[in-house]
Amino acid sequence: MPKKEGTIRKIVDVLSSDLDESQVSLSELDKLDDLLMRYEAAIREVRTKLEILNDELSLRGYENPIVNIFSRRKKTVNILEKLKRQGDPISLESIQENLNDVAGIRVICSFIDDIYDVANMLVSQDDVTLISVKDYIQNPKPNGYRSYHMIIEVPIFFSNEKRPMRVEVQIRTVAMDFWASLEHRMKYKQDIENADEVIEELRKCADTIAATDKKMMEIRDQITKVNNEGSLAD
Ligand code: 0O2
Numbered sequence: 001m002p003k004k005e006g007t008i009r010k011i012v013d014v015l016s017s018d019l020d021e022s023q024v025s026l027s028e029l030d031k032l033d034d035l036l037m038r039y040e041a042a043i044r045e046v047r048t049k050l051e052i053l054n055d056e057l058s059l060r061g062y063e064n065p066i067v068n069i070f071s072r073r074k075k076t077v078n079i080l081e082k083l084k085r086q087g088d089p090i091s092l093e094s095i096q097e098n099l100n101d102v103a104g105i106r107v108i109c110s111f112i113d114d115i116y117d118v119a120n121m122l123v124s125q126d127d128v129t130l131i132s133v134k135d136y137i138q139n140p141k142p143n144g145y146r147s148y149h150m151i152i153e154v155p156i157f158f159s160n161e162k163r164p165m166r167v168e169v170q171i172r173t174v175a176m177d178f179w180a181s182l183e184h185r186m187k188y189k190q191d192i193e194n195a196d197e198v199i200e201e202l203r204k205c206a207d208t209i210a211a212t213d214k215k216m217m218e219i220r221d222q223i224t225k226v227n228n229e230g231s232l233a234d
Pocket residue numbers: 100101134141143145149170179180181183184
């Protein structure tokens with residue numbers, strides 16, 4: 001089966017009763033490809049901004065605040081599934097209006113204060129527009145989830161236009177990320193034995209991790225202070 005027909009088949013499977021195959025035209029799919037390419041361009045743009053900030057800070061003698069950057073463009077089937085789940089129209093306009101996470105970037109930092117530094121440095125760039133913030137570090141979710149989320153918009157220059165594109169940026173520490181990746185598995189497992197106990201254990205681990213993240217900053221500050229005093233005395 002040619003690639004595009006296979007994609008149409010998947011779309012129709014996801015949308016099932018809402019749409020029949022004849023309603024998804026190849027020309028509409030071409031436009032979807034074009035939109036998805038624009039989200040991928042936005043990911044590259046924001047990734048580059050973050051990499052430049054990290055490189056610059058390390059040259060200025062700071063520890064690299066960013067340990068790792070992951071990015072992903074949401075799969076077509078998941079985009080359509082989410083629109084359907086939210087009860088939104090299935091159209092190109094609807095994707096742009098109703099979904100903020102088609103382009104997603106996850107930034108992993110060593111320390112909690114790096115998270116806020118990186119977020120502030122990014123949104124203070126004059127071509128970055130901050131759309132919304134969810135601070136799950138100050139306000140953790142009941143399950144213990146901690147992370148700093150921003151929806152931003154960046155202008156992307158194409159052959160015939162400049163278009164603002166939305167990107168979801170999640171920023172968290174290495175430890176918060178470790179926790180979230182294990183907890184995320186719960187979403188896809190329905191048959192866990194003693195699920196309530198596992199949820200409670202995870203919540204306790206999240207608290208322990210939060211306390212450890214805080215302690216690590218204090219230890220870093222003590223080490224930095226000793227090093228600075230040492231270098232002044234030399
Ligand atoms: P996936 O599979 O990671 O893509 P919205 O983004 O509008 O759908 P919401 O819930 O208002 O909805 O956004 P929010 O709270 O900013 O969360 C968006 C993403 O953050 C999620 O995307 C997850 O990646 C992550 N996240 C939020 N809460 C949790 C949590 O409790 N545990 C874990 N492990 N991750 C979380 P998706 O699309 O839900 O999931």
